[in-house]
Amino acid sequence: MKIRDLREFTSARVNLGCSGCALPIAEVLKLQLAQVSARQAVHAKLDASRLALDVNSVCQDLIFVCSRAPDRVTYLRRPDLGRELNPDSRSLLLQKRGRFDAVFVLADGLSASALQAHAPGVIKASLRLLNPDDWRLAPFVVVEQARVAIGDEIGHCLGAALSIVLIGERPGLSCSDSLAIYLTWNPRPGLTDAARNCISNIHDDGLSYPVAAHKLAFLMHESRRRKLSGVELKEDAKALT
Amino acid sequence: MSSYRYSVRKTVYAFPDLKTLFARATPARSGDELAGISAQSPEERVAAQMCLAELPLTKFLAEPLIPYEQDEVTRLILDEHDACAFEPVSAMSVGEFRDWLLSDAASSSVLESLAPGITPEMAAAVSKIMRLQDLIAVAAKIRVVTRFRNTLGLAGRLSTRLQPNHPTDDPAGIAASIVDGLTYGSGDAVIGVNPASDNVASVITLLWMLDRIRERLDIPTQTCVLAHVSTQMEAIRRGAPVDLVFQSIAGTEKANRSFGVGLPLLEEARAQALELKRGTLGDNVMYFETGQGSALSAEAHDGVDQQTCEARAYGVARHFKPLLVNTVVGFIGPEYLFDGKQILRAALEDHFCGKLLGLPMGCDVCYTNHAEADQDDMDATLTLLGAAGVNYIMGVPGGDDIMLNYQSSSFHDALYLRRLLNLRPAPEFEAWFEERNASLPAVPELLEA
Incomplete structure (x- = not known):
């Protein structure tokens, strides 16, 4: 068998060889490194001011808020707290209430590194596809210790018809900075994931910014036209050539 | 529904129903804490385990944790319970059941024929008072082919x-x-x-x-x-x-x-x-x-x-x-x-x-x-x-x-x-x-x- 060929077909850890019946030490250490990188990404803190600088060219109006989870350990143990705004954040957003077509929510999720690395690129690519006369956007909201559903309360407080949550995905060994986008029509507390559309796997070796933005713009337009999101809204954008 | 009480020195721990007793007796787990049902202290947990150990196994046939009318899984469990297979352990408490499982009387073949007589609630209850070595020792006796x-x-x-x-x-x-x-x-x-x-x-x-x-x-x-x-x-x-x-x-x-x-x-x-x-x-x-x-x-x-x-x-x-x-x-x-x-x-x-x-x-x-x-x-x-x-x-x-x-x-x-x-x-x-x-x-x- 041409065993050296296996790695041409998959990024899985195939054809690693054996020491005795264990993994050779180089592979053990590589795995170890990947695991601690992923752990680091989970526990990394969002550098909100750097994120603000990175998106400065396309948006200057940002609001910084926090969930009810005060720290990372609580966040990991209590997903319910990550889905709700803390009281100060809530009043801050209520003060900014208006009538908006959409709000972009930048949430750390399980990988602040992912948000830090890819949110600016995704936002820039997306705004290029949205006519500013056609889309009245709320101030961008940066939220820490957040789960996806916090976008429901944020959109509700601000009076936005659509919430677009950019959030760091759970880090894996091959990629610790993968970003996802969740789109929810008529966001309000109490919705389930069945009410959302998701575009996932946005990272250097995954979905590119232009493709992600293309899919997002399609979903935003369709969601607004049909006044719904989730299982009844299929992402059916024409493939980019 | 009955309520359960257990005293440890001067503290009386009360458990309003069987599922609360189960939840309090279960070893520490973040999911049960998230659900708000776990023991409030390590001592309460052990008190609940002691209380659970004294309950007869037949209790779990008489008092379902989730009502029979409400849940098809409960109905499946109770409707399919094999009373004949259960017979050898039917007089035991949860604690006695644990001791018996570890004894030589509970051989591989005995445990195999016992299985249809055991309900999930019985298995869960006894596992809550078993240490890792008990869980290993008993499971190692059972082959399922x-x-x-x-x-x-x-x-x-x-x-x-x-x-x-x-x-x-x-x-x-x-x-x-x-x-x-x-x-x-x-x-x-x-x-x-x-x-x-x-x-x-x-x-x-x-x-x-x-x-x-x-x-x-x-x-x-x-x-x-x-x-x-x-x-x-x-x-x-x-x-x-x-x-x-x-x-x-x-x-x-x-x-x-x-x-x-x-x-x-x-x-x-x-x-x-x-x-x-x-x-x-x-x-x-x-x-x-x-x-x-x-x-x-x-x-x-x-x-x-x-x-x-x-x-x-x-x-x-x-x-x-x-x-x-x-x-x-x-x-x-x-x-x-x-x-x-x-x-x-x-x-x-x-x-x-x-x-x-x-x-x-x-x-x-x-x-x-x-x-x-x-x-x-x-x-x-x-x-x-x-x-x-x-x-x-x-x-x-x-x-x-x-x-x-x-x-x-x-x-x-x-x-x-x-x-x-x-x-x-x-x-x-x-x-x-x-x-x-x-x-x-x-x-x-x-x-x-």
């Missing part, structure tokens, strides 16, 4: 599910992982792919591909594409080669509904698979996965602790005479099982409860990167499960599942365990491996129609 194209669960054997997942279901990528796994002697429990897409057409493509590889290499094993049961049923209707029907299940009717399944649907799926008559040695055609926390995650736990909900899922599983059942113990995340210690204990509880109820238990020894766990925790869990006589574990290239993004056991881990404990693959597969291993074809050749 099942058959499809080979014989799984025999003494002295350890099988593996070869899990060749790929993020885009690419046939060549999947085939490469299969070839790699086969060279390490992985895949006797099943060659099972978690598809990235639940799309019927792509599931059918994978089913045909797996079946061609199995036939081509003449491997005495079974294949499975772990799509939703309804997708697999549609694949069967369209003539696809389905060996095992897979489904994730949970321990309450409501949680199962959130998975889009119920007992009648599973019954129908099993009937469809049996009709295909693809098994050559036996007709165990079902494959189930479970895991503590799934009911709470679906907000369908009804105040019952996650370990008891898990045992109830085994009550569902055994009705369908599965070939394979495995708990996916660390997959759900730290809000349910916080760290390596909780994952380890949960794995051994699940394995014990499953075996006591007569199930062919395997375990996906695994963790996610947001849990407080690492490879050392996996090694400890793996080794103790091996000592407990687990039927099978997973085989994932390098232990890194590139589709589901979590760490499971590797092909190498299985070799380690087999060598350490002198275990071998299923006999039919072992014979095939010795004869054919050196002559596996290259990936492109394998994919040719």
Whole structure:
């Protein structure tokens, strides 16, 4: 068998060889490194001011808020707290209430590194596809210790018809900075994931910014036209050539 | 409904009902804390365990944790309870049952015939007062043997599910992982792919591909594409080669509904698979996965602790005479099982409860990167499960599942365990491996129609 060929077909850890019946030490250490990188990404803190600088060219109006989870350990143990705004954040957003077509929510999720690395690129690519006369956007909201559903309360407080949550995905060994986008029509507390559309796997070796933005713009337009999101809204954008 | 009280020195601990007592008695678990049902202090936990130890086993037949009228899983458990099989232990309390399980009177054959008399609640209750060594010692006495194209669960054997997942279901990528796994002697429990897409057409493509590889290499094993049961049923209707029907299940009717399944649907799926008559040695055609926390995650736990909900899922599983059942113990995340210690204990509880109820238990020894766990925790869990006589574990290239993004056991881990404990693959597969291993074809050749 041409065993050296296996790695041409998959990024899985195939054809690693054996020491005795264990993994050779180089592979053990590589795995170890990947695991601690992923752990680091989970526990990394969002550098909100750097994120603000990175998106400065396309948006200057940002609001910084926090969930009810005060720290990372609580966040990991209590997903319910990550889905709700803390009281100060809530009043801050209520003060900014208006009538908006959409709000972009930048949430750390399980990988602040992912948000830090890819949110600016995704936002820039997306705004290029949205006519500013056609889309009245709320101030961008940066939220820490957040789960996806916090976008429901944020959109509700601000009076936005659509919430677009950019959030760091759970880090894996091959990629610790993968970003996802969740789109929810008529966001309000109490919705389930069945009410959302998701575009996932946005990272250097995954979905590119232009493709992600293309899919997002399609979903935003369709969601607004049909006044719904989730299982009844299929992402059916024409493939980019 | 009765209430329960237990005094420790001058403190009286009161438990308003049986499910509260269960929840307070269960060893510490982040998921039960999240649900707000766990003991408020370590002392309360031990008081609850002492109280539980004094309850007669018959109590659990008389007082269901989730009402009979409300839940089809409760109805299944109570309607199928075998009073004759239960007879030898029917006069025991939970504590006496634990002592008896460890005694020589509870031999392998006695435990085998006892299984239909044990309900999930009995198994859960006794497991809560057992230490790890008890969970291991009793489970190690129980063999559960099942058959499809080979014989799984025999003494002295350890099988593996070869899990060749790929993020885009690419046939060549999947085939490469299969070839790699086969060279390490992985895949006797099943060659099972978690598809990235639940799309019927792509599931059918994978089913045909797996079946061609199995036939081509003449491997005495079974294949499975772990799509939703309804997708697999549609694949069967369209003539696809389905060996095992897979489904994730949970321990309450409501949680199962959130998975889009119920007992009648599973019954129908099993009937469809049996009709295909693809098994050559036996007709165990079902494959189930479970895991503590799934009911709470679906907000369908009804105040019952996650370990008891898990045992109830085994009550569902055994009705369908599965070939394979495995708990996916660390997959759900730290809000349910916080760290390596909780994952380890949960794995051994699940394995014990499953075996006591007569199930062919395997375990996906695994963790996610947001849990407080690492490879050392996996090694400890793996080794103790091996000592407990687990039927099978997973085989994932390098232990890194590139589709589901979590760490499971590797092909190498299985070799380690087999060598350490002198275990071998299923006999039919072992014979095939010795004869054919050196002559596996290259990936492109394998994919040719």
